[in-house]
Amino acid sequence: MRLRSRSRSPSRKHRSATLPSRGAAPRKALFRMACAACADKVPAWAGLTRGAALAGLLVALQAPGAEAQTAPTALESIGRAGGAPANRNAPVTFTADSVDYDENSSVVSATGNVEAWQNERILRADRFTYNRETGIATAEGNVQLLDPSGQVLFADRAELSAGMRDVVVEGVRALLAQNGKLAANGARRTYREQGSLLDLARPVYSACDLCAENPQAPPIWQIQSRLATQDLEAQRIRFRDATVRLAGVPVLYTPYLSMPDPSTPRSSGFLSPSFGQTKYLGGFVETPYYWAINPSSDLTVTPTIATDVVPSVAARYRQRFNFGELTAEGSLGYLNGSETVGEKGYGGHIFSRGTFNIDENWRTGFNLNRATSETYLRAFRFPVTRVLSSNVFAEGFWGANSFARVDARAYQGLRDVDDVAQIPYVLPNIYADHVFARDALGGVATLDTANFAIYRDEGTRTRRLATRLSYELGRIGPIGEVWTFRAQGDVLGYSADNLNQSPNFASVDSREAVTGNARFALDWRLPLVRSAGSYGRQLIEPRVQLVTGPATGRQTLTPNEDSIDFEFTDANLFALNRFTGRDRLEGGSRVDAAFRAAWYFPNGGQVEGMVGQSYRATEEQVFEIRSGLRERVSDVVARARVSPTPWLDLTARTRLDNSSFDRRLVDTSARVGLAGLGGPDVTLTGGYLYSVPIAALTPARYRREVYGSAQAKVTAHWSAGGFGRYDLEIERPVSAGVNLTYEDECLIFDTRFYRSYAEQTNTSATYPSATTLLFRVGFKTLGDFGFRAL
Template sequence: MAAPGPLAAQGIPGLDGRGVSSDEPVTFTAEEVEFDQNTDTVTARGRVEAWQGNRVIRADQFTYNRTTGVATATGNVVLIEPDGQILFAERAELSGGMRDAVLEGIRGLLAGNTRVAAAGARRTNGDITDLARVVYSPCNLCPEDPDRPPLWQLRAGIASLHSQEQRVRYRDASLEMFGVPLLYAPYFSHAAPGAPRISGFLSPTFGVTKLLGGFYEQPFYWVIDDSSDATIRATLSTEQIGGLGLAYRRRFNSGVISLDGSFGNLQGNDVDQEGIGWHFFSQGQFSLDETWRTGFALNRASSRDYLRAYRYGSPQVLTSNAFLEGFWGVQGYARADSRLYQSLLQTNTSSQVPLVLPYGYAEWLFARDPLGGQFRVDAQGYSITREQGTSSRRIGTRAAYELPLIGNAGEVWTIRTQADLLAGYVQDLQAAPFYGPPGQDGNWTNGNVRAAVDLRWPLARSAGEWGTQVLEPRVQVVTGPQTGRQTNIPAEDSLDLQFTDANLFELNRYPGRDLQEGGTRMDAAIRAAWLFPNGGQVEGLVGRSFRTSDEPLFPPGSGLENQRSDYVGRLRLAPVPWFEVIGRSRYSAETGEQQLWDITGTVFGNGYSVSAGYLGTQAAYNDSYPKRNEVSLGGFLQVNDNWRIGAFGRYDRFRDEPVAAQAVLAYEDECLIFETRLIRRWIQDPVTLQDDPTGTMLLFRVTLKTIGDFGIRAL
């Protein structure tokens, strides 16, 4: 019995796609359907498509034996799985509602654009699919020569895909590159493409370093539950006994927490502390409600050499804190925290490192008044304790008001007022450069009121098809009572003073509030800009400041120590979309000597970028940083769709030696990432100028997409 033309049929029991009743009928379409009553067989021919649930099969011919419950598909067989995976076969025999299957001449398109081919396959209970003589690869085939081996592929005698576990297991497996076997393993497994988190061994990292010698690091990833996981890292080396690390993460409904710790052996002539080393890094953050959140960070380590040796970074200071903060839109903010520091530099002793407990800050920004002005008020307090050195406590508040006005001629007037009130207690106040002998220990108070009138007058003219030119002179007069040198006040937040165009018009040029700038001064600057129709621009500013008093308010080298300040400037040159220069500078008004010069130029485009820079600074008056005279050059080039190269270097002309250099070579396509980096640091510690025993690194990273990555450190 045959029916010509396309039609749809139902009523074949026994095909179960998702564990539903095997008596549920399958739906199919075909150009022709034939039923043989003698054999109780239904045969469909011509563009056959049958489905039940989310499983779909397509074939030239589809035969179903109602007595045995076995379905056979032949000719261009396509089996579409519920998870979106697609299998191609020459012939397929299915039973148990498509859950069990035997396929011949199989080819598969899996998640992540990965492909699999095998001589045959058997699927059991819709979960485990065993493939014989299998080849697996996510690499595209060469369009000119499809028979050419892909960039890399896995070959195995048997491969098993476990749908429930989302894992692929291989037996008698080998990794081939360009068809040449490179690695062999009697057993190998990896997560299925597109699979969620799965426990198992991660790709190892191995190599050679100065402190570890030859080393091998093997991580193991453990999925604890839906909201937490852990990574265990074991490190073996030839120069050290080795180390063990554990990283734990957990996500809650209201926040997250992460813990990372390790211990390991460290010995040798190039280390500052021999024996068992360790580290512990942790952080967490939790939302209490829509306004408040809290969090913490606890970071400690036995030494900096241990962190560098076992590749946990090379920080100079580790910071721990606990905080509580609240947000009220854009108007209000409050924070309370404590801070504990650990210095990892040999030049600092732990007794000099401060403990900040507590620290608090709150501010409120009021709505604009009918004149357009805005009022802001804040409060701040802290307590700093040192075993050796200055200990202090401080509370303070600031109230500020700003009113912008626009004149009839287009000039912009801004009226600013700011009032500070501070009080504190100091113990063991230390003498400091410039500030002279310390004052008396005990209670102290400091207050200041500043008022300013700021005038900007932007003058613009049209340059026709060349855009718009802008000339903007700016003058500000600031006044307030004299404050003196304030030698009895601990300058905890006001030591690192750099005078630039960024703080030329600030009411208090000190970066913090411990020290206050007093007296009367005038700030003047002129800004010029040329705005081009293509979006480019050339913009620059030059300015300086004049004080009426010769009172020594600022330390030498700051640019503000004299009544007439140094000249400060800014330049941004970006006439076309592919070129930009940004620079800042400061020159002595007396000698014309460069005090600060920071400039970077970049040329960039589609697939390339080149940048050059220069940084010149004088040494800090308190020796917090040395004199620097560095030039830098770097860039990258996207050679083609796959290859990218890059390099970067810094050279200190003052010390006449290089500072750091790095070169990168990277390749990426649809199935492979290869990256190598050569990193060299000549001076790691800017205070001690001590050589870094891990200053040279040669890194290799190979990522086989959908499989894993492998890291090699050669130096």
């Protein structure tokens, strides 16, 4: 290897070659080598302490003819363990105050601020020597290694031998990924064919910061052991005779403890177990095993051992592709038919989804969600919903103007009261739309189609073809008024069987028909804005919309699949068709009117309110009783929001009877942040809900509920909260819960209590899920430990 310096080197006839020191010259010696010639001579030492770059510096001082090593290069090993592989062809460069070469002893010495780097890895030391005869290299004094992953190694002394394969380090201190910290009396790296091992003597590991006021105080938690071994190939650290200490107090001893290297984002092995107790399972323990199959897929298998039931198992599989992703989770268990759970026999569930890109415009995917029963999901503590839906789809995107989707859907009702024969499945469901470019007048037209075929074993079977053309054109008048012209045309074709059955109950058995409607609207609003000086801007805005089109009547002989559930609010007051879908079309002429006022403050806050009503030209009973639109004069809808500052937000919506002004709907919510008032960091939320069921949903009951919650940041690390919901109609709580959480840089402690007061029984079973008590302790970088009681 050829040495290069910014100053001319002394003649080789001298017994030692000394370059000018920093005191003798204002510059350092600079050495550079071509790794293409010397990379294979770099020994391997990677892993927890990232000491491999020590060997990288040694190569820079090797003389030509040194024996090449067969082990992976040190810097390559670092790249494999800590991120992207290092470029082996990159030069290794170092600087030092002085470099000596003694030809008699064949010792190369670099002293004074030695610094070496390759790519983004940097090594620093006070002194570095290499003996060509013995093959022993030594770095001494404030040895530091900075890795591009953010990990930093500190050592007092490092010695390399055995062809620079074996390394001994004294006084190891390391800053690892994820705030991990490691200290050991010493470390020894041993090379083997199947991978290198790093042995640590008397190691101490923690992810906690030391107390700033008393750095000698023990951290919140730490692991002390007699010996630790890092398997650089498996990327795991194994402790022998390990003791876990909390605030210096030993709380757990284990002869063996294994954890992944903090720099490894995914590592196979057993995860932290969870413990708990439920009415159905009794005492139980979960021992998940995580398998990192490859860089793009993994599998977690979780067996559950319980005292009152036979063992069960759950699994979750995930995989990412270049063109999509796949997730699937499921379980298998046995219900023993106890008094707590009436069912008996094997049960299971599967929740899965996938999305796959076909090309730059099209993608396809699926969602598969099935379970044997709601009782099974509750008994084994899986997420529960009233209905499970599954679908398979393909959809295309063409810029921002065109979209198409084709899917098939199936539903599963989980309760015994559900009539499975009446649950629909949809095959196919087709939707597509296209937004045309603005025309010469500035208007925008949109064309779409929405088609489906719905099947039931018992009940109405419907096939529908539908298309809609809509158009919107806006203008601003001479005094600032805003005129908007809207038009909408619908054409629908139906073919229905069993129309006299659920959910339509029509007077005919089957029907084939083509129907449609056209709606035209002229919307006028006059936003009047004035300045309030330093208090912001004020706005008043009257708005009137005239809507006209052919009358549609009751439409009782038309199948209704997508417009059963309906609610009239301020949000759809000005909609051309105020039904949620297209199976019911609103016709006739009407006038919609509203008045809005607002005050916008300079800090971004606002006070805003709106009140409106709709007036029909004829009595067209297309809407159900108590819907708010049944009569010629609609109910009054209103909205108010008060949010003058970031710490206060009050929102209310209401619908009042058009004659008696009795409430039909009241929905209020409030959020107050006491910190904004100079008080503690506490956020309070609350609300009230009142609604009257419409005739189509009878026998649904009236709803009157109040709810509230509080969340407080007690200290920098402690937070607490609680919530509750109460049903005023039946005078019974619905649910309540509290939580207490501690979190810092290395520890999470979370405890939650939840109580559901809803009825837990159906016709055949009692669901064991009324009360939940959860404890969780998380040692960051190490694992979580939890306890759950139901």
